Amino acid sequence: MRAVPIVLFLGLAGCASAPPGEIADPFEPMNRQVHGFNKSLDAAVLRPVSQALAGGGQPANGPGAMEMVGNFGSNLALPGKVVNSLLQGRPEPAARNMFRFLVNSTVGIGGLFDLATEDFNLPEVDTGFAETLHVWGVPAGAYLELPVLGPSTQRDLVGTVVDVLLLDSMGNVVHRDVARAGLAARLLSKAGDRAQFGSTVDSVLHESADSYAQTRLLYIQRRQYELKEEGEVIDPYSE
Amino acid sequence: MTRIPNSTRREFLGRGVLAVAVLAALPAQALTGNQAIALVRATVDEVLATVNSGRAPAQMYPAFQSIFNRRADIDAMARAALGPTARQLGAQDFAAFRQAMSGYIARKYGKRFQEFLGGRIEVGAARQLKSFWSVDSTAYLRGQTPTRVEWHVSDRSGQVRFFNLIIEGVNMLASEREEIAAMLARRRGDVRALIADLQRAG
Numbered sequence: 001m002r003a004v005p006i007v008l009f010l011g012l013a014g015c016a017s018a019p020p021g022e023i024a025d026p027f028e029p030m031n032r033q034v035h036g037f038n039k040s041l042d043a044a045v046l047r048p049v050s051q052a053l054a055g056g057g058q059p060a061n062g063p064g065a066m067e068m069v070g071n072f073g074s075n076l077a078l079p080g081k082v083v084n085s086l087l088q089g090r091p092e093p094a095a096r097n098m099f100r101f102l103v104n105s106t107v108g109i110g111g112l113f114d115l116a117t118e119d120f121n122l123p124e125v126d127t128g129f130a131e132t133l134h135v136w137g138v139p140a141g142a143y144l145e146l147p148v149l150g151p152s153t154q155r156d157l158v159g160t161v162v163d164v165l166l167l168d169s170m171g172n173v174v175h176r177d178v179a180r181a182g183l184a185a186r187l188l189s190k191a192g193d194r195a196q197f198g199s200t201v202d203s204v205l206h207e208s209a210d211s212y213a214q215t216r217l218l219y220i221q222r223r224q225y226e227l228k229e230e231g232e233v234i235d236p237y238s239e
Numbered sequence: 240m241t242r243i244p245n246s247t248r249r250e251f252l253g254r255g256v257l258a259v260a261v262l263a264a265l266p267a268q269a270l271t272g273n274q275a276i277a278l279v280r281a282t283v284d285e286v287l288a289t290v291n292s293g294r295a296p297a298q299m300y301p302a303f304q305s306i307f308n309r310r311a312d313i314d315a316m317a318r319a320a321l322g323p324t325a326r327q328l329g330a331q332d333f334a335a336f337r338q339a340m341s342g343y344i345a346r347k348y349g350k351r352f353q354e355f356l357g358g359r360i361e362v363g364a365a366r367q368l369k370s371f372w373s374v375d376s377t378a379y380l381r382g383q384t385p386t387r388v389e390w391h392v393s394d395r396s397g398q399v400r401f402f403n404l405i406i407e408g409v410n411m412l413a414s415e416r417e418e419i420a421a422m423l424a425r426r427r428g429d430v431r432a433l434i435a436d437l438q439r440a441g
């Protein structure tokens with residue numbers, strides 16, 4: 001909790017905005033230091049662990065342990081997503097995620113199995129408070145690279161903090177330890193993502209000439225795409 | 240009898256030649272969405288056939304490079320990736336860069352094509368964007384959520400070719416432009432050293 005004022009300061013201080021197609025990065029020297037740390041953390045811990053996970057092999061039928069951990073964590077994040085969809089004035093994804101939460105929590109045994117996707121063809125609609133801020137007209141602000149958590153922006157950082165607080169308030173709905181386990185499961189499934197997208201991460205982080213610039217570009221483009229913003233269009237024939 | 244002054248005649252002739260050149264440069268018929276879709280289908284079929292041929296990855300790279308040379312407008316891609324530096328290069332250096340880049344792209348992306356083994360790619364609709372067509376496609380790979388890939392297709396080179404891919408929002412040319420700028424900066428702007436690096440990279 002002590003970190004919250006710092007986070008809000010970083011998040012809101014001089015909400016820098018860049019011309020379209022460019023990335024505002026006034027904290028680049030600091031970001032690059034954090035990037036160096038994240039990169040060595042990945043090489044020392046995440047890469048070996050995720051390679052071991054990937055090497056373990058998946059059972060032929062049904063979800064593997066990693067997938068169940070991921071299901072459990074994302075199920076507990078659903079109520080927060082419902083709230084965010086409602087704050088964005090989007091009742092359809094809110095209803096869909098609410099239905100997912102009800103089905104997976106009960107028939108899906110506390111969220112271990114994702115029956116909503118498998119049996120009802122209702123995949124999750126991913127959202128968060130960062131998207132709510134975007135819908136409310138808050139610009140992305142400056143690019144940030146956070147220790148351990150990786151690339152972000154001022155707006156995404158504020159969004160993440162609010163999401164974690166919202167998720168923590170799940171302690172009122174489910175048992176506090178369950179809420180904590182959900183958060184832990186979500187962090188663990190990040191390591192699972194590192195395993196699934198291993199070759200992509202390796203190529204960006206450990207094989208590119210300037211991994212900081214590549215990470216920044218990829219993150220900003222992915223976010224624009226997720227928020228359905230128009231990305232940069234290159235027309236080599238228009239000159 | 241009026242005599243057309245020599246200078247005016249030369250000018251008239253010059254304009255005529257210019258007009259013919261411009262007409263020749265313009266495509267006889269504008270590229271249609273269906274032609275763009277056909278190019279993407281053909282490219283996808285060739286890539287998948289190569290991936291599923293069972294050859295060793297390193298032996299696939301020449302095959303990918305050949306597909307790339309026939310289906311992509313490497314000239315436009317090389318110019319876009321190199322940015323303003325491309326305009327300062329002599330024809331020979333640019334040709335060397337272009338050649339090095341085509342091998343680099345074939346290795347770098349070819350390495351990832353192994354994920355397509357046993358997968359399928361559905362080609363969707365085309366929409367007009369600026370001076371070209373964007374063709375939608377979705378890759379269904381084993382054990383992964385479907386990936387959306389957009390192909391940017393143009394016939395401005397004189398042939399129907401793709402020149403960019405947008406993979407789940409990530410712009411390949413923008414990403415390579417940044418990467419090549421970083422490689423060039425590492426060599427303090429020496430393009431020949433960059434070309435030598437590119438021949439090994441990917």
